[in-house]
Amino acid sequence: MDVAAMHPAELRAVFRRNEWVRPTSGLARGFVQANLVVLKKDLAFDFLLFCVRNPKPCPVLDVTEPGSPVPRLVAPSADLRTDLPKYRIYRHGELVEETTDIRRHWAEDLVAFLLGCSFTFEQALLANGIPVRHIEENCNVPMYRTSIPCVPAGRFKGPMVVSMRPIPEKDVVRAVQVTSRFPAVHGAPVQIGNPEAIGIRDLNQPDFGDPVPVREGEVPVFWACGVTPQAVAMEVKPDFMITHAPGHMFITDLRDERFGVL
Amino acid sequence: MDVAAMHPAELRAVFRRNEWVRPTSGLARGFVQANLVVLKKDLAFDFLLFCVRNPKPCPVLDVTEPGSPVPRLVAPSADLRTDLPKYRIYRHGELVEETTDIRRHWAEDLVAFLLGCSFTFEQALLANGIPVRHIEENCNVPMYRTSIPCVPAGRFKGPMVVSMRPIPEKDVVRAVQVTSRFPAVHGAPVQIGNPEAIGIRDLNQPDFGDPVPVREGEVPVFWACGVTPQAVAMEVKPDFMITHAPGHMFITDLRDERFGVL
Numbered sequence: 001m002d003v004a005a006m007h008p009a010e011l012r013a014v015f016r017r018n019e020w021v022r023p024t025s026g027l028a029r030g031f032v033q034a035n036l037v038v039l040k041k042d043l044a045f046d047f048l049l050f051c052v053r054n055p056k057p058c059p060v061l062d063v064t065e066p067g068s069p070v071p072r073l074v075a076p077s078a079d080l081r082t083d084l085p086k087y088r089i090y091r092h093g094e095l096v097e098e099t100t101d102i103r104r105h106w107a108e109d110l111v112a113f114l115l116g117c118s119f120t121f122e123q124a125l126l127a128n129g130i131p132v133r134h135i136e137e138n139c140n141v142p143m144y145r146t147s148i149p150c151v152p153a154g155r156f157k158g159p160m161v162v163s164m165r166p167i168p169e170k171d172v173v174r175a176v177q178v179t180s181r182f183p184a185v186h187g188a189p190v191q192i193g194n195p196e197a198i199g200i201r202d203l204n205q206p207d208f209g210d211p212v213p214v215r216e217g218e219v220p221v222f223w224a225c226g227v228t229p230q231a232v233a234m235e236v237k238p239d240f241m242i243t244h245a246p247g248h249m250f251i252t253d254l255r256d257e258r259f260g261v262l
Numbered sequence: 263m264d265v266a267a268m269h270p271a272e273l274r275a276v277f278r279r280n281e282w283v284r285p286t287s288g289l290a291r292g293f294v295q296a297n298l299v300v301l302k303k304d305l306a307f308d309f310l311l312f313c314v315r316n317p318k319p320c321p322v323l324d325v326t327e328p329g330s331p332v333p334r335l336v337a338p339s340a341d342l343r344t345d346l347p348k349y350r351i352y353r354h355g356e357l358v359e360e361t362t363d364i365r366r367h368w369a370e371d372l373v374a375f376l377l378g379c380s381f382t383f384e385q386a387l388l389a390n391g392i393p394v395r396h397i398e399e400n401c402n403v404p405m406y407r408t409s410i411p412c413v414p415a416g417r418f419k420g421p422m423v424v425s426m427r428p429i430p431e432k433d434v435v436r437a438v439q440v441t442s443r444f445p446a447v448h449g450a451p452v453q454i455g456n457p458e459a460i461g462i463r464d465l466n467q468p469d470f471g472d473p474v475p476v477r478e479g480e481v482p483v484f485w486a487c488g489v490t491p492q493a494v495a496m497e498v499k500p501d502f503m504i505t506h507a508p509g510h511m512f513i514t515d516l517r518d519e520r521f522g523v524l
Contacts, residue, residue, distance in 0.1 A: 041307075044307055045303075045306055045307040045310065048307065048310055048311065048314065049310065049325055052310065052314065052322050052325060053324075053325070053335060060314050062315075063311055063314060063315070065415075065416070072413070073315060073413060151334070151335060153327075154327070177524070180523060180524045181523075181524065183445065183523055187523070261442060261443075261445055261449070261523050261524070262439070262442045262443065262523070262524055
């Protein structure tokens with residue numbers, strides 16, 4: 001299978017048949033991938049409000065009607081209960097199960113949120129000749145809890161989580177320009193070059209993902225990260241929550257460039 | 263009073279004392295003004311979802327906690343019950359009252375939505391030397407119901423309303439660029455030059471606002487309009503709804519340039 005060249009709908013069918021239970025990075029190149037958070041309707045307003053108030057870490061791409069597993073805006077032929085390669089089930093904030101199919105967990109009071117992910121702007125960086133270290137190193141991007149508070153909404157509150165990419169000094173301005181074009185998928189960086197300023201003590205000890213080397217002549221650049229809403233939702237310890245398994249994202253029908261604002 | 267130079271907080275105090283019961287166009291120049299929609303909490307999730315699904319006509323700037331009249335993101339010192347020059351009260355979809363103070367109507371289950379308005383990008387057009395006809399003519403912008411359907415959400419559905427500005431042919435490209443910088447306040451146009459293509463039969467008969475002349479060498483350019491969410495909310499005929507009176511907007515503490523994405 002040439003998974004980079006396959007169309008999103010074909011890949012979702014492959015996932016549905018459980019023929020690919022691996023991360024989705026590099027698949028359906030050029031198409032937007034999304035984080036999944038599923039909550040009960042009684043938390044949905046507060047969670048949506050949290051996302052709207054914190055658009056950099058929590059860019060909303062689609063929200064389903066209560067009880068519907070169909071993301072009508074971004075992939076009207078998809079079923080969110082089967083079309084991701086792997087899911088995580090949480091009860092009272094505890095991970096209780098990983099699974100490839102959530103049909104037996106589905107209920108009429110569930111609302112699914114699809115949130116933008118950094119794969120889109122990473123492709124834009126690469127297209128501009130700017131290296132992306134964790135792709136080079138074939139590991140996960142390093143992510144850190146910061147001292148930047150998100151704007152709370154109802155029961156949802158907590159710090160922003162950021163991802164870090166070491167950028168060559170000469171490319172920093174271009175990296176800001178390139179990622180600014182994509183506000184719907186985290187957009188411009190939140191910090192350039194000073195991890196302490198946002199409460200990060202040791203770049204070698206990320207809170208999520210893997211550490212990557214920052215080389216001579218490179219600047220650590222920090223972007224708001226889609227792990228933020230999951231981390232915040234976890235803190236609330238909802239009765240019931242489903243997310244994608246880390247790296248096992250939902251692949252939408254929308255092309256990355258659709259989200260370029262200029 | 264030099265109302266163009268006054269700070270938003272000063273102006274809101276003036277409105278609170280009912281010393282200015284007139285439209286807010288041209289006031290506190292450089293600061294973002296917003297449309298107000300107040301609904302009961304039981305409709306708030308669907309309405310917020312409608313806005314999130316239709317960001318061009320319904321750009322969300324702030325949403326209050328249920329029962330709170332304080333827009334914490336955009337003007338933490340303000341009180342939305344008193345700080346607009348004039349309000350409209352609707353019951354079951356019918357306008358029942360215009361008032362300068364909604365404290366006696368306020369209740370613990372109300373949620374206030376502040377939505378972006380076109381004043382911000384009009385200032386950007388003017389700053390780029392692009393004329394804005396309805397400002398020149400000192401009338402309201404012409405607005406039209408289109409054949410473009412909004413993406414529905416729960417009970418909320420209906421067509422997009424657009425505003426029209428005649429732009430000199432030589433300035434059309436620049437007008438697209440300038441307004442694209444402000445996706446949080448309607449952003450780029452939705453149509454250039456062909457009203458029939460979006461279901462508008464007669465430019466001289468707007469559905470809202472006033473007609474303006476399109477002169478030789480000018481092209482009618484259409485932008486998504488903040489009247490859309492009000493028109494759609496009205497269709498639902500909610501038990502109870504409050505909006506700003508047309509043109510009598512809420513003035514936030516945020517500067518227009520804050521919303522420029524690049």
